[in-house]
């Protein structure tokens with residue numbers, strides 16, 4: 374069976390699952406949230422989104438997959454909200470085709486209201502590519518989503534083609550510094566200059582800043598010294614199954 378046909382059946386056959394990568398706040402080193410990362414369990418084998426999200430995007434299957442991911446993230450947020458009084462944000466990746474689908478706003482609001490969670494539990498991660506396509510409509514949509522209480526983050530920040538001029542017009546909450554700037558981070562390097570500039574830019578615009586791909590204590594302490602708000606990466610935690618993420622909550 375062709376991959377696309379298999380993927381088409383993956384949702385009905387319950388073959389998708391969400392893993393959760395923890396995010397750490399740098400003011401008190403507390404767990405602040407998780408990024409939801411989809412996986413496809415096909416014949417016992419776990420397939421990375423890198424191997425099927427592009428196909429899903431191309432074929433339009435990303436729309437039902439995206440619906441499933443959001444509903445599943447909301448379901449997990451509800452479970453955690455009943456198990457602990459602590460508050461976590463679950464960040465969900467949104468792909469371009471999903472975001473620009475005419476019914477995106479309706480789908481998000483329906484899923485949120487059906488799940489009966491506070492919308493501020495959910496953060497949408499959108500890329501620069503998304504926001505630069507159809508800018509005027511994007512500005513309206515971001516405002517609508519934010520009015521409904523969701524948090525919005527620009528993912529992979531610094532790698533796309535967004536214009537800084539638009540940053541002030543987009544109603545967003547957070548910048549996610551791409552891991553390519555973190556990987557070789559050293560004091561006084563070019564990456565250091567870029568990362569510090571993004572942190573300052575974000576803060577001056579009233580945004581919070583999270584760095585991705587943090588793998589070492591040295592990277593974390595540099596980011597802390599520069600005022601970065603949060604980190605995500607193998608140093609703090611790998612993507613975890615829902616059960617292991619629940620355990621992580623109780624251990625942290």
Ligand code: G
Nearest residue numbers: 409410411421422423426442466467468612
């Ligand atoms: O989880 P990594 O572990 O392998 O993710 C690889 C890529 O897949 C990342 O770029 C991530 O943003 C993307 N990705 C993961 N989960 C989702 C999802 O639910 N929807 C979309 N659109 N992309 C996702």
Ligand code: G
Nearest residue numbers: 466528529585586587588605606607608612
């Ligand atoms: O594009 P997006 O930022 O959503 O994707 C996150 C991707 O980065 C996932 O594939 C995730 O598994 C991966 N990732 C998360 N933390 C680290 C890390 O510390 N190092 C590396 N190399 N990859 C990471």
Ligand code: MN
Nearest residue numbers: 408466498528
């Ligand atoms: Mn992401």
Ligand code: NA
Nearest residue numbers: 528529551585
């Ligand atoms: Na990213």
